[in-house]
Amino acid sequence: MNITKYIEIKTVAGKRAAFLLPQADGVKDAYIDRRLNNEHTFEFMLPANSPKINKITPECQIWADGMVFTILKDDATELVRYEENKLWAKFRAEERWVELDTQYIEPYLSNDPSTPNPADLAVIIVSGGSDLSGGKYPVGSAGHALYAVLNGSGWSVGIVDIPGIHDLEMEKVSRLELVKKIQNIWGGYLVWDSANKIVHLRSENIWQNYTGFQIRYKKNLKHITRTQNNRIITKLYCFGHDDLDIASVNNGKKYITNFSYTSREYAGIYRNQDIYEPQELKEKAEAELSLICRPRYTYRVKIADLRTLPEYSHEDFALGDMVDVIDDTVAPENPRVRIIRHKYNIFKPWDCELELDDPEERLIEKLKASFDT
Numbered sequence: 001m002n003i004t005k006y007i008e009i010k011t012v013a014g015k016r017a018a019f020l021l022p023q024a025d026g027v028k029d030a031y032i033d034r035r036l037n038n039e040h041t042f043e044f045m046l047p048a049n050s051p052k053i054n055k056i057t058p059e060c061q062i063w064a065d066g067m068v069f070t071i072l073k074d075d076a077t078e079l080v081r082y083e084e085n086k087l088w089a090k091f092r093a094e095e096r097w098v099e100l101d102t103q104y105i106e107p108y109l110s111n112d113p114s115t116p117n118p119a120d121l122a123v124i125i126v127s128g129g130s131d132l133s134g135g136k137y138p139v140g141s142a143g144h145a146l147y148a149v150l151n152g153s154g155w156s157v158g159i160v161d162i163p164g165i166h167d168l169e170m171e172k173v174s175r176l177e178l179v180k181k182i183q184n185i186w187g188g189y190l191v192w193d194s195a196n197k198i199v200h201l202r203s204e205n206i207w208q209n210y211t212g213f214q215i216r217y218k219k220n221l222k223h224i225t226r227t228q229n230n231r232i233i234t235k236l237y238c239f240g241h242d243d244l245d246i247a248s249v250n251n252g253k254k255y256i257t258n259f260s261y262t263s264r265e266y267a268g269i270y271r272n273q274d275i276y277e278p279q280e281l282k283e284k285a286e287a288e289l290s291l292i293c294r295p296r297y298t299y300r301v302k303i304a305d306l307r308t309l310p311e312y313s314h315e316d317f318a319l320g321d322m323v324d325v326i327d328d329t330v331a332p333e334n335p336r337v338r339i340i341r342h343k344y345n346i347f348k349p350w351d352c353e354l355e356l357d358d359p360e361e362r363l364i365e366k367l368k369a370s371f372d373t
Contacts, residue, residue, distance in 0.1 A: 004065045004346040007044065009052070012059040018052045022347050025050060032065060033343040034319050035355075036189050040095035042069045048079055048087035062093050065346050068194040069093035072102075095194045100176035103153055111139070111148070122171035123149065123178060140165035142186035142201050149178040150199070158200035161207065162188035166274050185274045189320060202320070210336070213317040215301055215354070216326040223302040224330050233268040233292045234259055238285040240275035246282040256285055261294040268292075299325055299337060299356040318342075325356065 007020040007027060020027045030044035042064060046053060056062070058076070062069040071077065071093045078090040108122045111129030118124055125132065125148055127140025132151070137143035143160035145168050150157060153175055164186050170178060183190050183201060191200040191207075215221050237255045238246050245254040255267075270288065275281045317323055319342045325331045337356040344352035 008063040010061040018055040035341045042093040070096045103175045125168040158198040210322040214324045225300045229296045235267040240281045249278045258293040
């Protein structure tokens with residue numbers, strides 16, 4: 001494990017402008033906070049009288065721990081005076097893929113032969129339309145949609161192993177909103193490489209990187225909270241696009257059941273407007289019902305990251321990895337769960353927090369929202 005030695009500031013053109021070091025420049029509280037399918041932020045503080053502050057311009061690039069951040073955002077800089085009369089500048093940055101939120105596909109994009117010239121800023125990508133990727137991806141796949149909406153943006157598509165054939169139709173939304181909608185429709189996890197401007201869309205089932213890393217009581221575990229979700233559904237009515245149901249592929253029944261945890265009936269309704277085929281709707285619902293038919297657990301832990309010590313230098317983990325939780329009292333089942341959040345001080349990486357969850361927990365949250373509706 002390498003400890004970050006400095007923050008590098010580059011101009012908008014990518015030319016080196018300054019280095020920021022803890023000892024020489026007084027930079028402190030430099031925390032990166034990353035969440036799967038959510039925001040990636042970087043905050044740090046610098047003495048307000050530092051001559052290098054004028055290098056941190058609105059359009060500059062901030063490089064830290066192999067990632068690139070931008071301060072083209074609201075509430076990017078604060079001046080703070082503390083009780084001891086010291087004045088500090090606090091910077092809040094976001095990983096630079098958020099710049100896709102200021103790009104739109106102009107004048108429009110359509111592969112639908114029936115709508116060759118849609119309204120301005122409209123995006124229509126249908127599974128029965130023309131190929132927009134030059135044969136790189138099957139039409140209707142997540143890779144095909146990602147390639148189409150990122151084409152011309154400066155970003156490229158990496159690994160896409162999420163299955164499914166769907167359509168994408170939106171208008172007057174940014175490229176970033178389109179990318180997030182693709183993730184919402186096809187599922188999976190967005191994995192960003194901001195240094196090389198590459199985005200991956202990984203399958204929950206296929207992308208399960210496991211290095212053997214353990215969060216263990218009396219070793220590196222400092223604090224753990226286990227939250228139990230007892231919202232159980234054993235009978236699930238399923239509806240897709242335009243009230244599509246599964247009766248034609250499910251013996252005339254519009255619902256499926258799973259009584260593997262309890263024999264009692266708890267009904268719910270699942271709606272997904274992006275599914276057009278009964279068999280796909282049934283398969284999706286069965287996979288998700290297998291998760292919500294039983295209690296589920298989430299874990300929030302604070303650990304001592306020991307990788308800086310020679311005897312633990314072989315251990316490794318990253319956002320999205322699967323890790324083991326070993327605590328006979330709080331987690332007696334010794335679960336293997338995914339890291340969905342990693343917050344750490346780049347100059348003191350042992351100062352970190354992790355959030356761990358079932359691989360499919362985000363899908364459960366979407367189901368929960370559907371039930372609430």
